[in-house]
Amino acid sequence: MNNSKLMNPVRVILPILLGAAIYAFGLLYFIIPNELMEGGVTGITVLLNYAFGISPSLSTLVINIPLFLIGWKLLGGRQIIYTGVGIGALTFFLWLFERLIKQGWIDPFRTHSDYLLAALYAGVTLGAGLGIVFRFGGTTGGSDIIARILNRKTGWSMGQIMLAIDIIIIGSSLFYIPKEKILYTLVAVFIASKVIDFIQEGAYSARAFMIISDHANDIADIITRDMDRGVTIIPAIGAFSKQAKHMAYCVVSRQEIRTLHQIVRSVDPKAFVIINDVHDVHGEGFKVE
Structure with a gap:
């Protein structure tokens, strides 16, 4: 009886950790090395990294604290626990991959011509990571919290909501990111939204x-x-x-x-x-x- 009670949270938390790891990897392996953008709060952390060199793991944690408190009031007990797990996991894996990249253990994918390939793989990787997290009831904080709230209130799919939020935030980054990079980023965001829906709604x-x-x-x-x-x-x-x-x-x-x-x-x-x-x-x- 006790083992059964313990196993249920484990079966949820482990996939959330996996999804956060995949998402963090995609961000640091495909997005940032090619100076692409991302939507939501993550997009803000990417801009802070480009403009001031601030670590994405640090800015992710700091920005997500107030959003986590909002989620605490609106998403319920178990949901906010899984959200906290997602935020903590994303922060940790961003920090871990940052260290591995700096020490040369991971060589990020960089290109000066084939940005479409980078955008395609970024979309699949980020979408797979978020899709796994969403499917098991977690979020990685940021706009994910907003998307889950709107999903409950309106019935719109998580992918559709994330796509709308991402387009707004990415569009506001035109002052810093070249237009061609924005267009490649929109490709990645669109693919990510489809992968999110595919994983969350089921492959069948x-x-x-x-x-x-x-x-x-x-x-x-x-x-x-x-x-x-x-x-x-x-x-x-x-x-x-x-x-x-x-x-x-x-x-x-x-x-x-x-x-x-x-x-x-x-x-x-x-x-x-x-x-x-x-x-x-x-x-x-x-x-x-």
């Missing part, structure tokens, strides 16, 4: 079909027989015609989308079909946890 993506047809039952029978997928028949009424109809609701994998399209067209070419993205599907025929 399915599609939900809503099929409105006078032959919905026939379509459902063929889907069940030929595809071995469950279908839910939902009664509906046409707002214009006032006639009773049926809607077939079915979730399939990406590989089965074309097959389902063909079934619908073969039974009722006039069927009205709505397709939505679905993430983290659980149940029979899909992943089980």
Whole structure:
């Protein structure tokens, strides 16, 4: 019983530490050596490093203290604990990689021509790090706290919120960073936002079909027989015609989308079909946890 209680926090904290390490590595290995920018509070620390040579680990800790206090009031007990772990981990790994770079143990990726390559790898690395941290309920402080609060309040994805905040802050750095570096940075930020959503929402993506047809039952029978997928028949009424109809609701994998399209067209070419993205599907025929 006690071991089980201890293991749950460990299973959360260890991935947060891993994500913070990946993020810190990407910042010091790809971003700063190529004089690119980053969004959020991290972008401020990068600018302070460029302008005054202030250590990113030091400025990250100092700036995050008041934001951590705000998060303490708004994000709840366990959430703020994981936020504190994220802030502490990011500060530590920034400090660690700074020392390893200064001592020559790590040779950062520097380029004078292929900034697109640096931006691509920076986006993947930073996005992977933050995505892991977010997926396990933590943040690395800074705008991550703001993003998580807005995610709860508005339902917008973490990646979308981070992208908006990053664009605002990066745009304000035009007075110092050359425009071409800003454009490369936007590439990195965009890729990072997509990687964040990919990791947080799950690598497995399915599609939900809503099929409105006078032959919905026939379509459902063929889907069940030929595809071995469950279908839910939902009664509906046409707002214009006032006639009773049926809607077939079915979730399939990406590989089965074309097959389902063909079934619908073969039974009722006039069927009205709505397709939505679905993430983290659980149940029979899909992943089980």
